[in-house]
Amino acid sequence: MTHPSDTPCFRTMDINDFLKRSVVNFWAADTVCHMLDEAGFTRLHATDSWDIRPGEGYYITQNDSAVFAFVTADTVAGVVPFRIISAHSDSPCFRVKPNAEILSDGRMMKLNTEVYGGPILSTWFDRPLSLAGRVVVRGKDALHPYIRLVKFDLPLMTIPSLAIHYNRQVNDGYAISRQKDMLPIVGRLPENEKPEGWLTRLVAAELGLRIEDILDYDLSVYDTTGPETVGAYDDFITCGRLDDLSMVHAAVTSLINAVNQKRNADFTRVVAIFDNEETGSGTKQGAGSPILDYVLRRINASMKQSEENYMRSIADSFMISADNAHGVHPNYVEKQDPTNHPVLGKGPVIKINANCKYMTDAVSAAIFASICHEAGVPVQYFVNHSDTAGGSTLGNILTSQIPLRGVDMGAAIWAMHSARETASIADHNYVISAFTHFFSRLDNSSSKTL
Ligand code: ZN
16 A cells, blocks of 8 residues: 555645645635646636647636646547546635725724625634735726736734623624624724725735726635644644635646656546635636536647547546545534544545535446545545535536536545634545546556546
8 A cells, every 4th residue: 555645746835835825716726826837837828729739738717716727638639538626716704895994983994894605704703814815907908907916914904702791692602793793903094094995005005006006806804824733643734725725735736746757648637726616606717607618628629629529538537526525523423424424534535415416426436436545545435414404516516517427525624614624634645645646547457447
């Protein structure tokens, strides 16, 4: 059995550095692009004609928040299946509303925000918080503005709890108002400064731009506390956004690993990082859009292959939909299914649902388990306790666009959608080993699995 740490890693970024840089969806996409640039991938643009060659790495972005990276097969004629790993760049957080500045007593200023996705709201209280996102800058004409990313590294704000003396029920469970309780406070505004346009002035100063050139922005609140290793045996990593950035990191690292092994492949390897999974994937950069189908079709067209060959290739393709799973919580063992208890540190988790919230079926579960077995990686299974509805993910939404075979899986984590989630470091290495093997399976004897 190969130990996960024996998996060769080349010029890839460490998970801690990846998480520190990827504070919101736009920065996660930017960090992925940075890793791909470092590994020698070529950036493509949707508006250009693509001239892609066999055996080389490329990527394209969508909305600055989704990334599709691929390494073309060495053989381009006939049926060239795709091996795809998908994950998502977004995490539950707070988005800044327009005209966000609100002045309170003593010129104390707070920002008006809206909840994005389904965070555990209470975990955002009393943390050092800051802002990051995308800024729209005046361009050559109204239809073609420039995009700049912005990230304030220093804590700019906090959401203070109400003192227990004003809320005696605080430890007994109480309703949290998203509009009243969750607005971050940025500090006392000086007497000579107006609240109107404060945020635009801050962004302009940070980017060295004129205020009048800033047309709009998508800014989100993030916790400035970085990743930490936790546990008496250094077992765990704790950080915001592990769902799903740990899978994004594993997928991109594995693609770069596979490419660096410089072995021929008769299939095209694809990493698809979607945005907006946490709000139902219904955007042009989400898994509910035709974007992945477009990218795969364009690869096929650029290789001068027929539509029939594309259909044949899809029929022989396989996707790993990678989104984290619930590990059994030692304080709430009864919440888990009676016979399936995914444990942190015991390997990637195959996610199964009788009502097809996941794309996994017996065939795709067996294929993924075989891949893990060949890579020396243990696997576990997750199904909901039958009295619990559970969540959804990318896989089944994607299959409404492309009839791909595939499996839903993820690493087991605790506190999903908390401002700080906890995962196992061993599991992360296991996942990278399994993904790298999926992208590296080459000889005929082993490819029988697929
Ligand atoms: Zn997720």
